[in-house]
Amino acid sequence: MNIGRFWFTTLWVFVLLFLALPIVIVALLSFSSASYLTFPPPAFGLRWYEAYLGSREWLASTWLSLGVAGCVVVLATTLGTLAALGLTRLRGATRAAVAALIVSPLIVPGIIAAIGIYYAFSRYRLVGTPIGLVLAHTCLAVPFVVTSVSASLAGLDRRLEQAALGLGATPWGTFRQVTLPLISPGVLVGALFAFITSFDELIVALFLSGSGAVTLPRRMWDDLRFEIDPTIAAVSTLTILLTAAILGGAHLMRRRGLFAER
């Protein structure tokens, strides 16, 4: 192998290690038995996992995050799927305007969205409530649902719906028996992204959590600022596993194509 090739390969392998290393370190740290942030850990154990599972506050935050994410999934998937269906049938300026509104959370920097929401929600009296989080997170999650469902719809042959109508199915029957089954992968992937978006979300939570609705990321943030003990490593590792499982699943689903084999 010539010298150029060698350095090239070294470079990109190094970058890959650079990408993967920090996460591996966090996982290893979570099994450390020391009570402070040190690496390499003196010994291994499940101490920090026990600390996490034994802590009322950590568990409460976990349940809250899961609950909020669950509600966000339902709300965002419903609103988003309906909107995607409508969007494909719109044209021209209306379509562009609606699409711009729906996609705007992806473009507006997180901090700006967060303080804008905080500004209004304090007037709506929604700060420090789970409902406030659900409403805000839904706005952030919806672009992913709409994008995913729209992609599915784009691959759907219009003539299938026409065929169904011609064969006697009502418009609602056509949607239920033909359209929905064929776009369900897109809906599912969108739902998964909505879940992760809400579960991992921090910036909005920084302002909206208050003291009554402390999400898991928000608690991790507070802990990081004020006392650093490796419980966070345990929590992080668990969330890494959860996120990787969900998004990995979504990735595989997308690879599988438009309709699942039964």
Place this chain on the structure above:
Amino acid sequence: MIPAAAVAVPVRRTVTLAPVLLVAPLVAFMLIFYALPLAAMLSRSVSDPTWTLENYRRLAGDTVFLRVFWTTLRTALAVTIGALLLGYPVALAMSRLRRTAAGVVLIIVLLPFWTSVLVRSYAWMVLLGRKGLINEVLIATGLTDTPLKLLNTSLAVHVAMIHILLPYMILPIASVLRQMDEALPRAAAGLGAPPWNVFARVTLPLSMPGVAAGVLLVFVLSLGFYITPALVGGPRDFMLSMLIAQQVDLLNWPYAACLSATLLAATLLIIAVFQYLPGVRDVLKTVPR
């Protein structure tokens, strides 16, 4: 034979109401809980105490703002360049590997992508702390006697941000490279071009839309970054987003609104400019997530 004279029949109007009904719930939802809040907040920059552009004028001369803005810009620039230099080789390698190997590399690139920004920032705190891995290795190998201050420095911010934003650079470039016609570099080689020339004159120019998309994504995201600089940065790494958050904590809404409007305007401007570059829009559509 029925005469060809047309029998007048009222034209049935095709129902265009339905699509509007389908998008209406989401549009209403987002207007109430997202767009209007944002607009209301931003309007504080021009409405307090009366309609005026005074706040913006003051901004132009505000040294704190200018310093923070400059810090944000140069950090974003440095991070973008760093991500480009490190990310391009990975994208290039990915496009050349066979299917299964490329898939593995993709997973390695996507895995941190799937981890929350908070966790990744925390990982760097662990790595760069006084008792972190880097310092332990440096001490163990004898390169230094006392732990170096790596955390809460500009270096930490740059390294961590590059780490987090790298996938946003790699994925668009890889996407474009993968779609490139394999026959083109081969034709160039067959015509007598040595490998470096093949790269510089064929591969690189053709990958430009992907590069542009990656640069756009990384730069724009860097401008608005909050979590990472807040956790691993020092006092000299005070970014615009942090200034905004600080002002909101102080309930200084007009000022915060001004800063937000400026950041938003800068973001939109850059996106608008990049959208007009050839090919960039298509690449942005194909990047997963």
Place this chain on the structure above:
Amino acid sequence: MDAVAVPVVAKTVEFQGASVVLTGIEKRFDTVGAVRGVSLTIGAGEFLTLLGPSGSGKTTTLMMIAGFETPTQGDIAIDGSSIVTLPPHKRNIGMVFQNYALFPHLTVAENIAFPLRQRGVDRVTRTRMVSESLRMVRLPGYEARYPRQLSGGQQQRVALARAIVFRPRLLLMDEPLGALDKQLRESLQLEMRRMHADLGITFIYVTHDQEEALTMSDRIAVMNEGRIAQLGTPEDLYDRPCDRFVASFIGESNFLSCIVVGTEGNMVVGDRGGTILRALTGSLPSAGTEATFTMRPERVRFADAQFSTTRTNRVWATVTETIFAGERRRYLCRCDGGASIVVKEPSSTTTRRRMEGERVELIWSISDTVVV
């Protein structure tokens, strides 16, 4: 331009087909008139083809009958009642699309049973009707397969089964054989013709392939630029095309222009640089105007003293090109007047093959000559 009598086609079962009447149908997309003033009466049980090049409006017309497009003007009546305001799912019409439009997430059986489910047919009856249709399209036992496991021809047959299983009185087909290779197409054409005879329902078929139309149809409506150029049986259209478009679109035609000299009964006499030609005509052009005579290449022969002189047209020409194409020979000849004439004769070991440059007299019957 319409044949006066709607031909009666012999059926093995009694008529179950619907009659369809289009009156002054128009469809405008923005300012483009895709269909303009189409009026057509289709008899019960008839096999009618809409034939034309792309953009002629044939598919749009079909879509209006199906209900997926609304006419901007005009009326469509099935069995006497207007259906223009009826949504597609209430029209009870069978439809077969070019790309089959089989539901990929359902099995063959579920696809075919789909219209039956919408009509509330119970499961036992559904199963029976599905196997009956599969037998009719000669795919017995394919119930559990998925569309992607089938070949193009098989998918087409499943689409057909699905379209007729609920016993519609009208079947619409939009270039259903377009995606198949030639041999498969020809065998499916025959199958469709057979099914039409067995079922006795009305078929409206859209295609751009004139050979297909000539093979399968009872009558053909040739469409061009949104209008019907000519309506008639395949023989009518082939032997008596009414204009240049129909003459060149269906089969191959030769065209000779001449100056009208006069009429004799139902014949027009034309002068082409000294040569007198006669043609049959429906209309009577006035003397002095220019007229175009047309005849089919295979009706033109080389003069071998086989024809009597009174009922024929003759011109002298030079052979410029000869092509041997298996079952026939094709010659390109240049007339003395300058026009080209194509001659087709069956290849045979007994007739001599003409050489390029040979001077020949071309001869064909007056009854094969038409004014367009």
